[in-house]
Amino acid sequence: MDCEDGLYLSVYAHVDRLCRTRNIPVRHDQNMALWRKTGAHVELLRYWEFERYSGQKHHSASFVDRAQALALVDTLLLEAGVRRDQLMAIIGTPGLSTQDDRLLCQEGFNPHTAAHLFGALLFDTERYFRGDMIGLAMDGGPDAVLTRPGMGDPIYAGAVVRQGKTKLFPVPSPGPFWSAMRTVTGMEEGSLMALGSAATVELVAPPSPPPLVMTMRDFKAAFDWVRQLHEEVSALTADDRETRHTGFDPRFSEAENRISILAKIVQARSIQQVCDTLKKIIHTEGLDPAATTLAISGGFALNCRANSQVMQHFGFARFQAPPAVNDSGISLGYGLLYFLRKMQRFHFRGGPAGMGALATALPQNDPPDLDRILDDLMAGPVVWIEGGAEMGPRALGHRSLLGDPRNPAVKDRLNQIKRRQWWRPVAPVILEEHVDAWFERADHSPYMLRTFTLRPERAAQVPAISHLDRSARIQTLARDEAPRLYGVLTAFHQRTGVPMVCNTSLNDRGEPIINTQDEALAFARRRGVRIVYVDGRRHEVPADGMEDASPLPERRHAALFRHDASQDDRLECEENPHGLDRTALAMHRFLPAFQALDIRDKADAERLRRHSRRLARTEFLPWELIL
Structure with a gap:
């Protein structure tokens, strides 16, 4: 197929007036990617997540019509200095697409699932075309916009790739167990994972095994399994110690102990199910894990503990996943899949995650005052903005709250700022060249998708980032990801001997990650953060303006999401x-x-x-x- 050089746009959105007016969320975490093709090379130029502009976390609102959708597309393209008439093609969203979106179907699998799968497999095409890979796309389930899967059709995909030759097959996904647990507990998946590992209580007797979820027909079995577990766990009391559980953790309420038990069960069963799937693939295909890259995407790939346990259990050569593994990365997958179908072979390598909007129209290039930054960092958490916003849901040094990991009170302060539960962990960002000296069996983790265990002799030095079991969800930082932050970590290491700092996403509870300087300053005023750094420039929030109740300013271009x-x-x-x-x-x-x-x-x-x-x-x- 022909694929001319030029600019391309992949869009994951939805146009439907009735869905908009009745608030029916057909596609959530909507996003858009701008690409440039030059010969055999494909480059990602800019990435937009609509929640950062609408202010609605997991943005899922449909556009009322094509005109409204195109008004937003045109506005966002202008941020990148591009006009719509310069595009060679738009793909991924009926009503906007200029090419047949059936190109995105892969051997009968829903394009949503294919986007997850190939977004991970093709994130480094050198490995795809020259090596052996296993790919897994595991999430809650696909949308039904481009294709309409039957109740018995497989909706999760696995793949084996040998030097570019791809074999696809259906696999089960643990994702629906977590969606069901969110429904019965009212807690987000991230909070459930954190509570599961925070409390020490465990169930004594093994629970019933979960079903395999491979089609939409299996959703009810998944829901019923989780609901039954929830009912059984909810009946537990402190008096059931030793007969039904190991004893409630006194630091937590009885309700939190029960949810922790439920989360532990679902986590263990999820990991076991993924291991069973991989064991079968390895045996059937005769693969050597030590020479094979494991590529995972879909919402379940945000489960860092599962990712690390699977990698350690099998000893895969490499772990590969984009920073936006959940649905916020669908337009990434659409674009890569489109170029694969049109070109058969091309070169692409994913790099730094900061592909989103800049915080200011005129970024600063002043050299940072490292001594002053370190003084501020040690005095209390600071807001840190650098370059373009991150792709995906994790703070990766572009829109972050940073703190001193040596101070145990910093974790509590960060959770207070973000209005999170006290037991929520705080992640570290560490210089990649020092990770082995601080964490056991550590590996490359540029997008904060892996969990590793602190070495026993190191844990006391960084109490703010250490979980009860000494584990931490880490980001390994290379210079090209965030050069200014890399310089700060280097200076912090030189002054303190510690090559990491606390790093959590720059957003309030229930809000998307912040995009702009004005939003960051308003956040600091509302949450009592004294110092804000934007591209190296220091901003001090006036003391009389701290901890006020002012609302966050309306997000940039939020008006474009409203309708008459x-x-x-x-x-x-x-x-x-x-x-x-x-x-x-x-x-x-x-x-x-x-x-x-x-x-x-x-x-x-x-x-x-x-x-x-x-x-x-x-x-x-x-x-x-x-x-």
Whole structure:
């Protein structure tokens, strides 16, 4: 296929007025990627995550029409100095795409799943075309925008790659267990993982084994397994010590102890399921893990503890994943998959994660005052902004809160600033050349997707980043990722002997990571952070402005996500004349069995209404495990 040199745009978004007005989230963590192709080389130029502009975490709102979507696309492209008429193609979103999106389908797998899989496999094409790889795409589930998978169709994919020849096959995903646990506990997956490892309590008797989730038909079994576990754990009391559990951890409430038990069970079973999958692949394909790269993507790849245990268990040669492994990386996968289909062979290598917006229109190039930065860092947490915003959900030195890891009070202060539970861990960013001296069996972890254990003799030196079991989710920092921060860590090491600092994402509870200087200064005022560094320039927040209750300024371009609601009622009467409720409409959008129905037809609408009432009585909504 022909693929001309030039600029390309991949977009993961959705255009649907009814979904917008009824708040039906068809695609979440929406995003957009700008590419340049030159001969056999492909380069990622800019990456946008819509939540950073709308202010809505995990942004999932549909655009009401093509015009609204294009207004945002045009505005964001201008940030990169590009006009839409310069693009060779737009892919990934019906209503915006200028090419057939069926190109993104891979051997019957949903493009969403294929984007996760190939976003990881092709993040370094040298390994893809010249080495052996195993790829796994494991998340909650796909969207149904480009294709409509049947209830029995496989929705998670694995791959074996030998020098560019790819074999795809279905695999199970533990992702729906975590989605179900989020539903029954009301806690985000990250908090569940943290609580699971924070409390010491464990269940005495082994629980029932989980089901294999490979199709949407398996979602109910996953939900029922987690719900049953939740009911059993919720009945535990302190009096059940030694007979049913090892004893509640006194630092936590009884409710937190119960959730910790549930999270431990789901974590252990998830890891075992992934290991079973990999063991089967290795045996069937005759692969040597020591000569094989493991590439993982999908929301489950944010499970750092699982990633590390799998790597250590099998001894894979390398771990490969993009910084945006969850749905915030779908447009990355769409783009790489598109070039693979059009070119068959090309060169791409993912690099620094700071591919997003700049904090100011005119970035500063002043040399940093390292001594003053270190003094500020040791005095208290500081806001740190450097270059473009990170791709993905992790702070990687571009939009961060930094602190001194030697001070145990820093962890509490960072959690207070972010209004998180006291037991939430804080991650370190460490100079990559020193990781082996501080962590056991440590490895390259540029995007904070691995967990390693502090060496026993080192743990007391950095109490702010050490979990109870001495583990820490780490980022290894190379100079090209964040040069200024690399210089700060080098100077901090020279002064203190410690080559790392605390690093957590720059956002308040329930908010996306901050994009701009103005947002950072407002955050500092609201949360009582005295010092803000933006591209090396120091900003001091006035003392009388600290800890105020002012709202965060409206995010840049937030107005472009709003729409004129004055015509909503009239248009809904035209598109939904029989008054289907949100549950029925969501069924129509998500469940393949109902997507062919015409909701403007009275008989079809009544059929949807009957089924939605029946589904509501089961207390199980399948799309909740996807979203």
